[in-house]
Amino acid sequence: MSYIKPKFRHPRLQKNALGFTVADYDGAISTLCAGCGHDSISAAIRNACFESAIPPHRIAKVSGIGCSSKMPTYFLGKSHGFNSVHGRMPSVATGASLANRALTYIGVSGDGDTASIGMGQFIHLIRRNVNMTYIVANNGCYGLTKGQDSATADLGSVAKGGAVNPFDGIDLASLAILQGASFVGRSFSGDKEQLEPLIRAAMAHNGFAFIDVVSPCVTFNNHTGSTKSYSNTREHLEPMALDFVPMREEIRTQYAEGSTQSVTLHDGSVIHLHKADSGYKTDDRMGALNAIQSGNDADRILTGLLYLDPNSKDLNTNLNLATRPLNELGRRELCPGSKVLDSINEGLR
Amino acid sequence: MKKIKGINDFVVKFANVNGTGSASANHLFAKAIFRMGIPVSPRNIFPSNIQGLPTWYEVRVSAKGYLGRRGGVDLMVCVNPQSMEKDVASVEPGGYFVYDSTKPLAPHLKRDDIHYFGIPFTQMCMREYPNPRLQQLLKNVVYVGALAAFLDIDFSVLKGLLNDQFKGKERLISSNVHALEMGYHYARDHFKCPLPIRLKKGGNSAPHIRESEHILMNGNTAAALGAIYGGATVAAWYPITPSTSVVDAFSQYAERMRIDPGSGKRNFAVVQAEDELAAIGVAIGAGWNGVRAFTATSGPGLSLMSEFLGLAYFAEIPVVLIDVQRSGPSTGMPTRSQQSDILAAAYASHGDTKQVLLFPATPRECFDMTADAFDLTERLQTPVILMSDLDLGMNDWMSPPLEWDDDYQMDRGKVLDAQQLDEVEKWGRYLDVDGDGICYRTLPGTHPDKGAYFTRGSSKNEMAVYSESGDDYVQNVDRLLRKFETAKKYVPRPKTHDPIPVKNPKTDLKLGALFFGTSASPSYEAVEMLAKEGYPIDTMRIRAFPFHASMDAFIHSHDLVFVIEQNRDGQMRRLIINECEIPPGKLVSVLNYSGTPITARKIARIIRETLQSDDAKANVVPLHSETV
Numbered sequence A: 001m002s003y004i005k006p007k008f009r010h011p012r013l014q015k016n017a018l019g020f021t022v023a024d025y026d027g028a029i030s031t032l033c034a035g036c037g038h039d040s041i042s043a044a045i046r047n048a049c050f051e052s053a054i055p056p057h058r059i060a061k062v063s064g065i066g067c068s069s070k071m072p073t074y075f076l077g078k079s080h081g082f083n084s085v086h087g088r089m090p091s092v093a094t095g096a097s098l099a100n101r102a103l104t105y106i107g108v109s110g111d112g113d114t115a116s117i118g119m120g121q122f123i124h125l126i127r128r129n130v131n132m133t134y135i136v137a138n139n140g141c142y143g144l145t146k147g148q149d150s151a152t153a154d155l156g157s158v159a160k161g162g163a164v165n166p167f168d169g170i171d172l173a174s175l176a177i178l179q180g181a182s183f184v185g186r187s188f189s190g191d192k193e194q195l196e197p198l199i200r201a202a203m204a205h206n207g208f209a210f211i212d213v214v215s216p217c218v219t220f221n222n223h224t225g226s227t228k229s230y231s232n233t234r235e236h237l238e239p240m241a242l243d244f245v246p247m248r249e250e251i252r253t254q255y256a257e258g259s260t261q262s263v264t265l266h267d268g269s270v271i272h273l274h275k276a277d278s279g280y281k282t283d284d285r286m287g288a289l290n291a292i293q294s295g296n297d298a299d300r301i302l303t304g305l306l307y308l309d310p311n312s313k314d315l316n317t318n319l320n321l322a323t324r325p326l327n328e329l330g331r332r333e334l335c336p337g338s339k340v341l342d343s344i345n346e347g348l349r
Numbered sequence B: 001m002k003k004i005k006g007i008n009d010f011v012v013k014f015a016n017v018n019g020t021g022s023a024s025a026n027h028l029f030a031k032a033i034f035r036m037g038i039p040v041s042p043r044n045i046f047p048s049n050i051q052g053l054p055t056w057y058e059v060r061v062s063a064k065g066y067l068g069r070r071g072g073v074d075l076m077v078c079v080n081p082q083s084m085e086k087d088v089a090s091v092e093p094g095g096y097f098v099y100d101s102t103k104p105l106a107p108h109l110k111r112d113d114i115h116y117f118g119i120p121f122t123q124m125c126m127r128e129y130p131n132p133r134l135q136q137l138l139k140n141v142v143y144v145g146a147l148a149a150f151l152d153i154d155f156s157v158l159k160g161l162l163n164d165q166f167k168g169k170e171r172l173i174s175s176n177v178h179a180l181e182m183g184y185h186y187a188r189d190h191f192k193c194p195l196p197i198r199l200k201k202g203g204n205s206a207p208h209i210r211e212s213e214h215i216l217m218n219g220n221t222a223a224a225l226g227a228i229y230g231g232a233t234v235a236a237w238y239p240i241t242p243s244t245s246v247v248d249a250f251s252q253y254a255e256r257m258r259i260d261p262g263s264g265k266r267n268f269a270v271v272q273a274e275d276e277l278a279a280i281g282v283a284i285g286a287g288w289n290g291v292r293a294f295t296a297t298s299g300p301g302l303s304l305m306s307e308f309l310g311l312a313y314f315a316e317i318p319v320v321l322i323d324v325q326r327s328g329p330s331t332g333m334p335t336r337s338q339q340s341d342i343l344a345a346a347y348a349s350h351g352d353t354k355q356v357l358l359f360p361a362t363p364r365e366c367f368d369m370t371a372d373a374f375d376l377t378e379r380l381q382t383p384v385i386l387m388s389d390l391d392l393g394m395n396d397w398m399s400p401p402l403e404w405d406d407d408y409q410m411d412r413g414k415v416l417d418a419q420q421l422d423e424v425e426k427w428g429r430y431l432d433v434d435g436d437g438i439c440y441r442t443l444p445g446t447h448p449d450k451g452a453y454f455t456r457g458s459s460k461n462e463m464a465v466y467s468e469s470g471d472d473y474v475q476n477v478d479r480l481l482r483k484f485e486t487a488k489k490y491v492p493r494p495k496t497h498d499p500i501p502v503k504n505p506k507t508d509l510k511l512g513a514l515f516f517g518t519s520a521s522p523s524y525e526a527v528e529m530l531a532k533e534g535y536p537i538d539t540m541r542i543r544a545f546p547f548h549a550s551m552d553a554f555i556h557s558h559d560l561v562f563v564i565e566q567n568r569d570g571q572m573r574r575l576i577i578n579e580c581e582i583p584p585g586k587l588v589s590v591l592n593y594s595g596t597p598i599t600a601r602k603i604a605r606i607i608r609e610t611l612q613s614d615d616a617k618a619n620v621v622p623l624h625s626e627t628v
């Protein structure tokens, strides 16, 4: 059991634009192993929702099965959550978002939940561009079933028992970009400076936003030899720093000319990217794929906002769905009445 | 030689090649009889193939209004040389065989107990039409013309139908009428018309059909309309015969009836999912979030949905599933009908699960029960499965017209809104406040700080907090069982009819018959046949699972109860034995699982043989049905 929330800390009394404190975004106490990367992601999601001042009850949390999929219990206790079945959260999220397009949807999954049993649903979720934030807590193993290799375990990475993984790992970020995801980011559970703004930007994005978060499993996959251990990840990280400025906040921060690049999202929010190196373009799919791949080849994990199409058309738009949430419609809008039925009968005589 | 006689009471069968346009001509034939006011029931018997294989269309005409299959063929129209041998053999002695005589009939196809009518359809069309496609299409219309002469079909009705079908396209109308006339005149000129089997306008002696002005429609379209009227807004599916046309029809109606007048946008969403797991997942996600959602599938899809059905049962999420059954297992015979998903659906999923099932027997019931299913699923907070089948779903059935009560109020079940959440003293998602096993749910986004909870497939306590305590688990699953008891109050009751009086009964046994869905029509007919022979049989038509208490009573009050169904293992019989406190030996299976719908004659024969066997006299159940 680990406590992600120290009880007395000053910033917890601060209020966001809606007057909520960060405690209003807390969930239940985590039952994951102490030090599990997933808890840091929970904290980052909580902080991101607080910072972005989204009313907690207007967020719906969905997940599959796994240690990672348990996470939604540990943040946003005032939001409804749905812990569905292994690998099938994408379909549940699709239905939920169609039923009420006015809520913000956060999906949390694991590398097993997404890259193995759920691969089909994941790819189709991207294809449909469901308006949601989808976070994979990627530890390269199946935590909940005690440490088996997952499909994202890197080639040559060594399991706790010493077995060497003979298969190439699936790179979820590349895959998402290839399939046309309109927002793709990657981060590390320990890098809250990067992860929090990335989550905020993902939630502001209109369409499917995917974040692959390397999240070490301290119990089964945090030893030397594992490429998803804390030490290995820290050593090989190649982070792009970023800031997120929501639409309603005036821009207070000033950035030195030339060192930042700004991207405006559909809703008017702005993402500022601080480039270590110059030339990375978030709207260049081929460039993004190349950069990720060259990173992988050089044993570097490129993190940050990897690809963004701020003008993507989400599923609601493509289905030409009415603006009013479907779950608010009643008999008057839905039931055509007896006269219409009579004319249908007439056509069948 | 004997000639089969009969006015408004015979079976015509067409032997065609699929993909040749015969379907619309055959439909024209059946619809003309329907418009003449004579009870008719057409059935497609088709292969799992798009083009080039044998396909049949069987039309039963029955003044008494029997809409199930009778068995046997009185008049065969054979335009497919591939299947001719089998088709000749299937005609009843004294029956009629119409064939394409462009090529002479092979000698081995000559029977001396049936009547042959050779018409050179192909040759006539080659002569008349320059274009090969037209030759093929209109050949079908020519044989309908010939049948108009043979059976005395009202020509003006046929013309009226063509007018409706090709509204405004004069050229098409006149070429079709011309083809009809060609066939008609050929038959008149070469044979004595009409035949001893023939039609007579308005010759309908079926009281139940005369009562209301009937319609001709298939069950899938009716179910789709039921979903529209029931207020479904999210449909997710993966194509599979024979359920595909449910969602197709839903989409078409929704495009017409569910467009927001202000914005022109859709007040519905249809998702063609990547597979059936996703299809039901979408519907469950939508149901969780407060809309009426459904999916439609057939056997293999039902299997794929099984894990999610377990989740929806345990997490108590409303969702409607329309299962249009076909022959299994596996792909089985995908275009043939069966009632063989009963057990798979009733106990769908791992762990202790029981699902609510509805069994429609007519398109009207497909409509009513689908609309009701949405009330039921939200009232009970559990999946509701409509058990249709290929025969009902894809064939046209005469049905009482669809009716709608404009005062209907949706029953959204126990859902608390923000105000109610403020007023309620203590709320727990799984607190059984009313003692009926149904608890109060809340929807995401309702209240700023009340009513949020976590939905999960794992165990929890009454306050929706994760719990692995054995007591919490037992309390929860026991409550689900209580809820299933409550369901009996809400699901449609079984139907019984007054017994048919029998003057000199041949048996002292009190006999009963249980059946459901498409087995009902031929069962009623078989029961009437047997009543005439001296076997009185009481009937009960099952319409839902959980079973109503009156079914136990029905079984208890009879010595022998026939359970008539269309699968190998007597699945309904087994379900009854499992669920009711009754002596299993009383239930005798009457089965048909060849893929073609069960016939009245077969039912009557099996029951007759059972009653005449020594076993039945000793009130002992025959061995073959003792396997439980």
Ligand SMILES: Cc1ncc(C[n+]2csc(CCOP(=O)(O)OP(=O)(O)O)c2C)c(N)n1
Binding pocket: A065, A066, A067, A068, A069, A086, A109, A110, A111, A112, A113, A114, A137, A139, A141, A142, A143, A144, A145, A150
């Ligand atoms: C259908 C099904 N198969 C298998 C399981 C067992 N199972 C539970 S969690 C899990 C793997 C989870 O791995 P991942 O998604 O990476 O989550 P982690 O625990 O690593 O965070 C498996 C195989 C299951 N719950 N359901």
Ligand code: SF4
Binding pocket: A032, A033, A035, A036, A037, A038, A067, A068, A139, A143, A144, A216, A217, A218, A219, A220
């Ligand atoms: S087993 Fe691994 S993934 Fe699961 S809670 Fe423990 S550290 Fe986290």
Ligand SMILES: [Mg+2]
Binding pocket: A066, A068, A110, A111, A112, A137, A138, A139, A140, A141, A142, A143, A150
């Ligand atoms: Mg994992």
